Amino acid sequence: MAQSTNRLSRSLGLWAIVGLGLGYMTPTVIFDTFGIVSDETGGVVPTAYVLALVAMMFTAISYGRMTRIFPSAGSAYTYTSETMSPNLGFLIGWSSLLDYLLLPLVNALIIRSYMNAFFPDVPEWLWVVVYVFGITTMCLLSMTNxxxxxxxxxxxxxxxxxxxxxxxxxxxxxxxxxxxxxSTDPFWHEGVHLGLVITGATIVCFSFIGFDAITMYTEEAKSPNTVPKAIVLALVIGGSIFFVAAWFTQSLFPTMSGFSEDALQNSALPEIAFKVGGDLFKILLTSAAFAATVASSLASHASVSRLLFVMGRNGKGPLSRQFAFIHPTWRTPAKSVVFVGAVSLLAIPFNLDFIAAMINFGALVAFTFVNLTVVVYFAYRKRLVSSMGQVFTNIVLPMLGVAATVVLWVNLSPDSLHYGLVWFGIGFATLLVITRFLRRPLTITMDEEEIAEVRGEVEALED
Incomplete structure (x- = not known):
């Protein structure tokens, strides 16, 4: 079937997309990381979340603006390709793949540990196979379901x-x-300083990763205009949940005295739940964390398969055609979905520490370049800098997003940076091969009529 007549199904409404974003963000993670962040900040976890939310909001605004101009599932890959260079866009998309491909794998590792704790006599590999098969099947058959x-x-x-x-x-x-x-103590008290809060914010910032993945569903939204709203809504709702839950938790536990060393180094959720509601609530909140992991698996698996689909659609050769395949009945990028499932099976031999060291690099690359594409497109290409309002909107706001991302870059773990640069190097070598050492240009394929219509509406507002 010709690719031009075979499209993803436009079946997702506003709240369905917001739900996918929240599922990706995993609201219960606030309890998992509470002990670590409380220790780092000196007991002002809510403040760290506020700072992180503000930092992410600048980037969310940039995502919202660019998805209106380029309503494609490719996200940062598409925006960079269209505004700067297809070759650079490929490298940004390749870098993003590192995080997006590993997040479903991380969720499979977490489920493996949960199930092994309950059923230690069952082989761990069996849980991974069963779980990955279930998630892959769900993503394969229907995006609506x-x-x-x-x-x-x-x-x-x-x-x-x-x-x-x-x-x-x-x-x-x-x-x-x-x-x-x-009490205002959960927000600020004696002995706390900005450096501590920034350190905590760099940790919790990665709780917000997921709002950007919403852009992957642009070609399945009932209307492309709902995606920018969904980005902001998911970020604000998720941030509000994080802040309120952190406020109550910090108020009830001003210090981490009485908690085990495991709660300070790994997840504090079981102990927090037990101290608040006993064994029954511990079981219930742990069940919620399990559900959150499954929701995150569904959202992350679906989103990365869309990125693979768009990159495959724009590529050349038999491999690209496989990723660009859309099942004629299910209207999903079937082969991309199956490939993500195959990668997730690596949860059998690997451990969480190793995989965790490899993530976040790609997300920071995407955040940085999405903000830069706003400046390039609106300020440089469209010359929308004739008033103070336009300068603020088209230069200052996105550059504040870049600055906030730089803070995260500075605090990136050495292992994450190391593995990220190795992955980037592999991507550059791949780019040289598929472009015959940059002699054959890459192309971008999108629904030009729809893009022109949406872009015209946005530019009319900008002018």
């Missing part, structure tokens, strides 16, 4: 977070922790 299951799982984990807030509030009013909901 995938979003529905994801939505149910997100609702379940949010309900459990609300139950936690109720239990924590009751404990506070009974004299626990700070003894009140209205």
């Amino acid at each position: 995938t979003s529905r299951v994801n939505g149910l799982l997100v609702v379940f984990e949010v309900v459990l977070i609300v139950v936690f807030l109720f239990l924590a509030g009751r404990a506070l009013t009974s004299g626990g922790g700070n003894g009140t909901l209205f």
Whole structure:
């Protein structure tokens, strides 16, 4: 079937896309990382989340603006290719693949550890195979059903977070922790300084990774104009959940005294749940964390398969055609979905520490270049710098996004930087091969009529 007549199914509404973004972000992660962040910040976890949210908001605005101009599932890959260079766009897309491909694998590793804890006599590889098969099948058959299951799982984990807030509030009013909901100590207190908060913000910033993946569903949104709204909504809703949950938790546990060393170095969720609601609530909140991992698997698996699809659609040769294949019945990028599932099976031999060291590099590359594409497209190409408002919108805001990302670059782990640069080098070598040492240009394929229509509406507003 010709690729030009075979498109992804436009079946996702605004809240379905927001749910996929929230599923990717995993709201329960606030409890997993609470011990680590509280220790790093000196007991002001909510402040770290506020700072991280502000930093991410600049980049979210840039994503929203560029997806209006280029309503394609390729995200940073497409924006960079169209505004700067297809060759550079390929490298940005390749860099992003490192994170996006590994996140479904990370979720499979987490599920493997959960199931092994409950059923130690069952071979670990079996859990990985069963889990990856289930997630791959769901993403393969229908994007609509995938979003529905994801939505149910997100609702379940949010309900459990609300139950936690109720239990924590009751404990506070009974004299626990700070003894009140209205203390300012969780936000700032003596001994805290900005350096500590920035350190904490660099940790929790990566809790927000997922809002950017929403752009991967642009070609499956019922209307491309819903995607920019979904980006901001997912970021604001996710950030609000993080902040409120962090505020209650920090109020109830001003310090981490009484917690085990494991809670300070790994996940504090089980101990927080037990201290707030006993064994029953510990089981329920752990179940919510399990559901959050499944939701994240669905969202991350679906999004990276869309990136592979777009890169394959723009490539040349038999391999590219395989990734660009859309199943005629299911209307999903079937071979890309299966490939992501195959990569996720690497959860059998690898461990979480090794894979965790390899992520975040690609996300920071994407964040940096999405902000830069706003400057290039609006300020340089369209010359929309004739007023202070345009200068602020088209230069200052995106450059603030770049600055916020630079802070994260500075605090990136050496292992993540090392593996990221190795991956980037492999991508550059691949680019040289497919372009015959840059002599054969790459091309970008999108729905030009739809892009022209959307772009015209946006430029009319900009002018």
